[in-house]
Amino acid sequence: MSHLTTETFDANARAALDDKQLRGALRKATSMFGKRRLAAARGLENWEELRTEARAIKDEVLLRLDHYLKQFVANAELRGAKVHWARDASEANQIVCDLALQQRARNIVKSKSMVTEEIHLNDALQASGLEVVETDLGEYIIQLAGEAPSHIIAPAIHKTKGQIAELFTAKLGIEPTDDIDTLTSVARNVLRQRFANADVGISGVNFAVAETGTILILENEGNIRLTTSLPKVHIALMGIEKILPRFVDLDVFLKLLPRSGTGQQLSTYQSLITGIKHRAEDEGPEQLHIVLLDNGRSRMLAHPTTRQALACIRCGACLNACPVYQQIGGHAYGSVYPGPIGAVITPQLIGLSKAAQLPYASSLCGACREVCPVKIDIPELLLHLRAEITEGAEGRRQGQEAGGSFKKRTGERVAFKLFAAVMTRPRLYELGVKVGRLLQRPMVRQGRIGKVGGMLARFAPPLSAWTNARDIRPIAESTFREQWRAGLRGGTDSSSDI
Numbered sequence: 001m002s003h004l005t006t007e008t009f010d011a012n013a014r015a016a017l018d019d020k021q022l023r024g025a026l027r028k029a030t031s032m033f034g035k036r037r038l039a040a041a042r043g044l045e046n047w048e049e050l051r052t053e054a055r056a057i058k059d060e061v062l063l064r065l066d067h068y069l070k071q072f073v074a075n076a077e078l079r080g081a082k083v084h085w086a087r088d089a090s091e092a093n094q095i096v097c098d099l100a101l102q103q104r105a106r107n108i109v110k111s112k113s114m115v116t117e118e119i120h121l122n123d124a125l126q127a128s129g130l131e132v133v134e135t136d137l138g139e140y141i142i143q144l145a146g147e148a149p150s151h152i153i154a155p156a157i158h159k160t161k162g163q164i165a166e167l168f169t170a171k172l173g174i175e176p177t178d179d180i181d182t183l184t185s186v187a188r189n190v191l192r193q194r195f196a197n198a199d200v201g202i203s204g205v206n207f208a209v210a211e212t213g214t215i216l217i218l219e220n221e222g223n224i225r226l227t228t229s230l231p232k233v234h235i236a237l238m239g240i241e242k243i244l245p246r247f248v249d250l251d252v253f254l255k256l257l258p259r260s261g262t263g264q265q266l267s268t269y270q271s272l273i274t275g276i277k278h279r280a281e282d283e284g285p286e287q288l289h290i291v292l293l294d295n296g297r298s299r300m301l302a303h304p305t306t307r308q309a310l311a312c313i314r315c316g317a318c319l320n321a322c323p324v325y326q327q328i329g330g331h332a333y334g335s336v337y338p339g340p341i342g343a344v345i346t347p348q349l350i351g352l353s354k355a356a357q358l359p360y361a362s363s364l365c366g367a368c369r370e371v372c373p374v375k376i377d378i379p380e381l382l383l384h385l386r387a388e389i390t391e392g393a394e395g396r397r398q399g400q401e402a403g404g405s406f407k408k409r410t411g412e413r414v415a416f417k418l419f420a421a422v423m424t425r426p427r428l429y430e431l432g433v434k435v436g437r438l439l440q441r442p443m444v445r446q447g448r449i450g451k452v453g454g455m456l457a458r459f460a461p462p463l464s465a466w467t468n469a470r471d472i473r474p475i476a477e478s479t480f481r482e483q484w485r486a487g488l489r490g491g492t493d494s495s496s497d498i
């Protein structure tokens with residue numbers, strides 16, 4: 001499924017809707033995560049205050065990001081880390097490949113990290129002749145399957161136990177079994193050997209503290225702790241937005257992230273890494289390289305509406321709450337960032353010209369905004385991006401930067417201009433109602449237009465996109481204004497009916 005792209009979202013979504021097994025797996029997993037999140041949030045009395053505080057901290061960082069980045073770099077390097085700056089994916093991949101080649105690395109272990117998925121690091125390492133193995137169980141499963149993750153925190157959420165059992169039999173040569181303990185222990189045995197032989201460990205970063213130069217990585221399986229402490233060289237990649245000003249700020253985010261992601265009060269392991277080890281008996285790597293990635297984030301930072309997407313802490317709660325994601329899963333988005341947050345981040349990272357369908361992959365119900373621990377107003381962002389697509393201005397800019405062309409939605413713009421013209425002119429509106437009432441007559445069946453009428457359903461798109469699945473109510477025989485003029489204004493019986 002890794003061939004799916006953002007440009008074919010509509011077709012991808014249709015194919016996903018036909019996949020009953022996928023939809024069953026998604027229903028089970030998203031509802032389980034949703035219930036756990038709710039229970040965990042209700043367990044904290046000051047949940048709403050924490051969300052507000054977290055957003056304020058993120059806003060503070062994003063407004064002075066240059067200052068906090070400099071502070072982080074100074075403190076991390078003071079403690080022995082080496083910080084690298086990467087403007088885009090290709091620079092970041094080059095830095096990591098060069099570091100691994102300098103080490104003559106033969107075995108690279110890697111822990112789950114969305115930013116490494118974003119830059120397609122594994123492909124770059126393999127192209128440089130380097131072998132890398134994913135050590136998070138879900139990531140290991142999809143690496144074996146040759147797929148991309150379909151959820152931010154649960155990459156193999158779309159796979160059933162039976163599918164994983166078949167995969168292990170085919171790829172690892174084990175006897176067929178769907179016993180979860182057996183499958184887990186097979187993966188553990190393979191991965192332990194990899195850890196023992198690893199030259200380089202690669203990880204992502206959940207939070208980076210400017211005040212101390214510390215990076216924090218959360219996990220449940222212990223693989224990150226092994227990835228970052230067994231090999232002599234640790235390379236950590238992070239987006240520039242991961243900075244927090246103070247160590248004490250972690251208290252807020254450690255309460256919000258695990259509860260929003262998996263419904264846990266705290267993830268099983270929290271690895272706080274500050275610099276390198278200085279004595280032989282200490283734990284940790286001899287070299288720590290931290291790669292700070294921009295890759296379009298500065299562009300998002302420039303606008304107050306798009307800036308808020310950089311507050312995302314990648315908990316995945318908005319995916320589980322989204323009625324669109326619940327039906328189609330992550331692969332249909334054609335991007336490593338799926339769901340509501342993916343629909344706003346991806347077009348800004350790769351350009352609206354390549355992801356123009358994604359901001360429309362939402363009913364704007366607001367469920368994502370309700371659950372977001374940092375109160376990102378995703379519907380506002382979606383509308384902002386839709387406006388840019390319709391107006392074309394931002395699209396032209398991004399199209400140039402991304403090296404692609406961009407087509408604005410002229411039809412939609414004209415339709416809304418007409419709508420605005422009619423709705424702001426009462427006489428024109430009334431005339432439109434009268435004409436519409438006449439035109440609709442042949443299409444109304446049983447008080448409805450659409451499937452029941454069997455007329456509009458045959459109409460060409462875009463009208464049929466609605467009527468293929470739903471009816472629409474016809475214009476009323478008499479409008480409220482007409483009733484008002486005909487006597488409702490002076491009537492006395494209507495109020496007694498209420």
Ligand code: SF4
Binds near residue numbers: 312341
């Ligand atoms: S947008 Fe909010 S809910 Fe969605 S992944 Fe980011 S932090 Fe979590």
